[in-house]
Amino acid sequence: MKHLRILLAFGLVVTGALLAAASGVAQAAGPQNWLYPGGPVAEMQLGLFMLTTWIMVFVFVVVSGLLIYAIVKFRAKGAEEAGTAAAEAAAAKEDLPPQFEGDPRLEIVLTIVPFILLVIMAIPTVNLNFALAADPEGDPLHVRVVGHQWWWEFEYVDLGIITGNELRIPTGRPVVLHIETADVIHKFWVPRLAGKIDAIPGRVNTAWIQADEPGVYWGQCAEMCGTHHANMRTRVVALPPDEFEQWVANYGRGPVVETAEELAAAERGKLVFETRGCQACHTIEGTSAVAKVGPNLTDIGTRLTLAAGMMDNNRENLKRWISDPQGVKPGNRMTRLPLSEDELDDLVTYLLSLK
Ligand code: HEC
Ligand SMILES: [Cu+2]
Known part of the structure; x- marks a missing residue:
């Protein structure tokens, strides 16, 4: 009984330490940290994950605790002298422990406990699957x-x-x-x-x-x-x-600029966009460009990044991207088009004004 209490205390300490570590990780909110949910779906999924994790931790602690207990308690006595003639003679003399086959009580417990644990995990898993497959409430x-x-x-x-x-x-x-x-x-x-x-x-x-x-x-x-x-x-x-x-x-309201000079540049840039090849692959609402090979650029001035998150969306990077898309993202489906320095400037002014 005393050993069992020690075992229980050991289990509680390990579980507590793991809990503390896990909540520390959850609080370290990186931009892609799923342990730090930003909405109800991620929260429900995290809840299910935590439930199954703690059940697993419990099983792990109990099983390894019993193992450690058995190793310590039933270790060969006098193993220090193992191999010596005296130790072997002593071992041979020792009586065998009682021999028996099977233990129905133990077997029932070992069947029922995992069954209960699996049911505890299965019910919320199935429930959550159905809940997430259904249309959400409200006006989606x-x-x-x-x-x-x-x-x-x-x-x-x-x-x-x-x-x-x-x-x-x-x-x-x-x-x-x-x-x-x-x-x-x-x-x-x-x-x-x-x-x-x-x-x-x-x-x-x-x-x-x-x-x-x-x-x-x-x-x-x-x-x-x-x-x-x-x-x-x-x-x-x-x-x-x-x-x-x-x-x-x-969305799609056209260039938003501050000065007449900028407006003129944006108008020139729009013409470059419509006539120098960009229109073969991209769409911008309100222009003659309606192709769908690359991303729709109607609101490109509002976007935070370029080329699917590779770099920040700003004047310098936009110029770099348009003048050398294959240098930035080798093998991507955008081709480089020959543009003069002035054309590139106007084009970028135009794209950044689309917000
Ligand atoms: C052959 C087709 C093609 C042509 C021509 C083309 N593009 Fe692209 N463009 C693409 C594709 C495909 C992507 C997406 C690349 C990626 O991120 O993998 C892209 C991406 C972009 C992006 C980044 C969009 C984003 O949301 O990250 C901008 C800006 C852009 N193109 C502008 C232009 C301009 C300006 C021109 C004309 C000088 C042009 N493109 C010509 C196919 C093309
Ligand atoms: Cu992919």
Whole structure:
């Protein structure tokens, strides 16, 4: 009985230490730390994970505790002199322990306890699967998500908006994602908002996310999809509902500039965009460019990053990207077009004014 109490105390100490470590990890909120959920879906998934983890920790502690107990308690006495003739003679003389076969009480316990533990895990697992497969309550926003090598396309089916790599959503409102791929298998994953969801050729997988607080939630393609799998990132930008509505209202309104000079440059830049090859692959609302090989650039001036999260979106990086896309992201599907320094300047002024 005394040993059992020591064992129990040992189990409690180990479990407590693990708990403390786990909550420390959860609080270290990195941008992709799924232990730090940013909405109800990730929270429910974390809850289930924690439940199963603690059951596993309990099993581990009990089993290894019994093992340690048995090793210590039933170790060969006088093992220090093992191998000597005297020790062997002593061992041979020692009586064998009582011999018996099976123990029905022990076997029943060893069957029932794991069964109960599995049931405790199975019920919430099945429940959560059904809960997440059902349509969320409230008035969800529907977004078609399409994986491309190596960028993401987001189409707001009810709003007539298409963006790339950056998903803007209102806080506190569920967003149903209809996930597809244009080429190979990808996997949409924004760890702080929900677990991974496959993008499979010929299929549409549905899932929903919701962000409770405004902020930027990082994502990463989670299925090896070619050279730039690691550079196929995404940002979910959660905005307060009125700011989201503002973004929706501003979408496609054309250049937003401060001076007449800038406006003239943006107009020239638009012409470059429409006539020098960009229109063969990109769309910008309100221009003659309607192609869909690359990301829709209608709101490119509002985006935080370029080339699926590879670099910040600013004047310098945009110039670098347009003048040498293959140098920045070798093998990606954008070609370099010959432009003069002035044309490039005007083009970048135009793109950054689209916000
Ligand atoms: C042959 C097709 C093609 C042409 C021509 C092309 N692009 Fe692209 N563009 C793409 C593709 C594909 C991507 C996505 C690359 C990636 O991230 O993997 C892209 C990405 C971009 C991005 C980054 C978008 C984002 O959300 O990260 C910008 C900006 C851009 N292109 C501007 C231009 C401009 C300006 C021109 C004309 C000078 C141009 N592109 C010509 C195919 C093209
Ligand atoms: Cu991918």
